[in-house]
Amino acid sequence: MIRWADLALLIIMIGVIGFSPLPAMAENRFTVLAYHDIRDEGAEPGVVTLRTETLVAHFSWLREQGYKVISLEEVVAANEGRRPLPDNAVLLTFDDGYQSMYTRVYPLLKLFNYPAVVAVVGKWMEAGSGERVAYDKEQVPRERFLSWSQVKEMVDSGLVEVASHSDDLHQGLLANPQGNDQPAATALRYDAESGRYETAEAYLQRIRRDLSQSIQAIERHTGRKPRAVIWPYGSYNRETVEIARSLGMTITMGLDGGPNDASDLSALRRVFIMHNASLADLVSDLRHFVPPRRIRVAQVDLDYIFDEDPARQEQNLGLLLDRVKQLGINTVYLQAFADPDGNGSAEALYFPNRHLPVRADLFNRVAWQLHKRAGVQVYAWMPVLGFTFKEDHPLSKFSVQTEAPTRASHGPTGHPRLSPFHPAVREAIGEIYEDLAKQAYFSGLLFHDDAYLSDFEDAGPWALVYYRDRWSLPHSIAEIRRSPEFRDKWSRHKTEFLVDWTKELADRVRKFRPEIKTARNLYAGVVLNPEWEQWFGQSLPAFLASYDYTAVMAMPYLEGAENPDEWLLALVRRIAAVPGGLDRTVFELQSVDWKTKTPIEGKTLARQMQLLRRNGALNLGYYPDDFIKGHPELSEIQRGMSLSPNSNK
Structure with a gap:
């Protein structure tokens, strides 16, 4: 249960934290933040989580430091030359469609008037109540994820846009004779019985079929086709990007960190918000502070x-x-x-x-x-x-x-x-x-x-x-x-x-x-x-x-x-x-x-x-x-x- 009085006090406290202001980013430059689950109890194995109070701290600091949280529509408008992005623009994304998007994140979006993008996995969403779904290699309750009615409510609010997170690519598949699983969106499937890999043609057909099913499900339940795909595990290639574009998803996002320019939306970089990331971590990420990588x-x-x-x-x-x-x-x-x-x-x-x-x-x-x-x-x-x-x-x-x-x-x-x-x-x-x-x-x-x-x-x-x-x-x-x-x-x-x-x-x-x-x-x-x-x-x-x-x-x-x-x-x-x-x-x-x-x-x-x-x-x-x-x-x-x-x- 979110205690809004406590959060209001935290918001006020964040406003006086002594971080030095940051210089404005160049025109039409923006940063995408990649969040996952928000929960205050113990995290599930393998799930990237953040406490509610930490997310509040992130949102408050963004506001106090002059960052402008933008919508995907604003990014598209800048790409098409209709209007420029504001200085210090930030796009919020939440992957996997966890239930916390509705119970914890959505109330905060309304409180701060922040738009966001949620990426949903079709196969998890389409499972019936009480069923279990394959989350990577585990079977988890379908109720861990959003319902379509919750998604529709958030979309109708105008604050949330839905992106495809694929229909069933959020998994590893057998990718070599030694038994390694690798991201389904980029690996050629290896068939242990025949000792053969899937052909290039079969691979492309598999990706197109998956993304098409995802688009159809999102449109059927929300009334709107997705215009963005967020690649599971951040794994993509030029062929998957081209397939997504041909299906109307001209915006795609991975997990390579760094800023973006609105002139090219084909493979947006995102700052991955790590498990239990602190406010200091966010500050460091937004300063694009990367220690010199010594090899x-x-x-x-x-x-x-x-x-x-x-x-x-x-x-x-x-x-x-x-x-x-x-x-x-x-x-x-x-x-x-x-x-x-x-x-x-x-x-x-x-x-x-x-x-x-x-x-x-x-x-x-x-x-x-x-x-x-x-x-x-x-x-x-x-x-x-x-x-x-x-x-x-x-x-x-x-x-x-x-x-x-x-x-x-x-x-x-x-x-x-x-x-x-x-x-x-x-x-x-x-x-x-x-x-x-x-x-x-x-x-x-x-x-x-x-x-x-x-x-x-x-x-x-x-x-x-x-x-x-x-x-x-x-x-x-x-x-x-x-x-x-x-x-x-x-x-x-x-x-x-x-x-x-x-x-x-x-x-x-x-x-x-x-x-x-x-x-x-x-x-x-x-x-x-x-x-x-x-x-x-x-x-x-x-x-x-x-x-x-x-x-x-x-x-x-x-x-x-x-x-x-x-x-x-x-x-x-x-x-x-x-x-x-x-x-x-x-x-x-x-x-x-x-x-x-x-x-x-x-x-x-x-x-x-x-x-x-x-x-x-x-x-x-x-x-x-x-x-x-x-x-x-x-x-x-x-x-x-x-x-x-x-x-x-």
């Missing part, structure tokens, strides 16, 4: 986990999960391709795809477990050019060619690569990246160190035609190299071409994983010697401008440095000289000396990490992590990888 990375070979024996493979996965949790890191670069011979090229992949053999359908399983059980962001570590097709494959002959095979290039060697200048090659690699995005859960892409072209590459006939027709260069590598002007132009264009190519691959992935971040390996020699761009087709400024992170291969033993510490100091100082360079650079150290085939001691790695940090490095990682042998040693590497500000002392 701590272990780069992991999936080849180490793979085993023909499924039981041993699961044991290997368990070792990795335990180690990642003990390390306390926040990011894993996880190999998505099979490279057992270590030549840097993919002869097989760890996910179903259209072009290469599948060594094991394993990447999705490991990435999901790392996310759910270890709480880390997983980047899919993928080749850019290094794919090896069998000799009878029509694309196998379109490899990167060198003008003078008998003459060594200055660039790195050992990566068999396909030519990015052949359109059929680009299309095949693009399809591989799309298949990865369809089949697996991950948060980012790490573009492998195979994305380079030396000062004698690519000399294939298809590349020469590209240089002539697109870049107005001579149809001969020898002639290009004889002219400093042509050589510099060729070098710059190759750098730009490879950057644009990786951006295209990322865009193909974002069709299915819209919020992925990108990182790309960069050879340290290019940082220390910018003129080496001609030898690699790589550039530190170009990388910093193009990717969320540049993963510099800070590997002094690989580079033959006589004094590893001095070499690392020179590297970090060079990057620090670029404005913002340290914020977006990950220094990846080597944990193995591949020249001597010996492990590098954990205390050496920890000392190198501390050296880098004392000189301004913010983001650190290492490769490889041998979680089976326990190298590098946890006791040492934890000290070097720590995010504590006191760990440098």
Whole structure:
């Protein structure tokens, strides 16, 4: 029972809380807050709840600090250019359609005259009185959720608008052979009996059918079609957004935090109000205060986990999960391709795809477990050019060619690569990246160190035609190299071409994983010697401008440095000289000396990490992590990888 006298006193007290006023947001910018259940008794397992008095504190503080709680109609009006949004605009949303929306939230909306959006799940709403419904993996009373008559009353008040929360997508479905459930709106259903995934066509039909049923139910009970969908678990992709738009729901919302601009309503960001969030939490969220995210990375070979024996493979996965949790890191670069011979090229992949053999359908399983059980962001570590097709494959002959095979290039060697200048090659690699995005859960892409072209590459006939027709260069590598002007132009264009190519691959992935971040390996020699761009087709400024992170291969033993510490100091100082360079650079150290085939001691790695940090490095990682042998040693590497500000002392 809400005691309105107590709440009135609380409202008055909130008005005098000494928070400093916030600057107004830019015109037509607004923030969406995502609430769930409001209850004062014990919370149900897995339900995000807030106490009534805390919600009152939130509402009161918004009013006293000059925030304007807006309706969805006001957002649409701003989008259509009919009238601008007020300064400091905030949209309130309440997910799942809990009974508390009517008993606790609705009275407060009337008291404050605040509009809001409630998102309902059709299957839960359509259940009869006394029935139980499947709430994720539990069976709960239907009475936990709103009735349609309550929804109709709130809609008729003019304060509440109903959004679709799907008909039956608020659940996980089997998404891989190992038994992981993943969000139904974006996962391809795996059928354990047949050992097959649902087709792309069947997936799209399933989503369209579900959203259509949700729309029909809402219109039938409220008299109004929903114009917004709030994706369960915040999980969506471009295809689901397009289906929703085609059905009249032009506004969609996820759970990625941050402000919005009314010019684009296709995938609104929302600030997720955490379980038992305080008023201070709300203040922090609305200030968009996000502490600088420092990256701590272990780069992991999936080849180490793979085993023909499924039981041993699961044991290997368990070792990795335990180690990642003990390390306390926040990011894993996880190999998505099979490279057992270590030549840097993919002869097989760890996910179903259209072009290469599948060594094991394993990447999705490991990435999901790392996310759910270890709480880390997983980047899919993928080749850019290094794919090896069998000799009878029509694309196998379109490899990167060198003008003078008998003459060594200055660039790195050992990566068999396909030519990015052949359109059929680009299309095949693009399809591989799309298949990865369809089949697996991950948060980012790490573009492998195979994305380079030396000062004698690519000399294939298809590349020469590209240089002539697109870049107005001579149809001969020898002639290009004889002219400093042509050589510099060729070098710059190759750098730009490879950057644009990786951006295209990322865009193909974002069709299915819209919020992925990108990182790309960069050879340290290019940082220390910018003129080496001609030898690699790589550039530190170009990388910093193009990717969320540049993963510099800070590997002094690989580079033959006589004094590893001095070499690392020179590297970090060079990057620090670029404005913002340290914020977006990950220094990846080597944990193995591949020249001597010996492990590098954990205390050496920890000392190198501390050296880098004392000189301004913010983001650190290492490769490889041998979680089976326990190298590098946890006791040492934890000290070097720590995010504590006191760990440098």
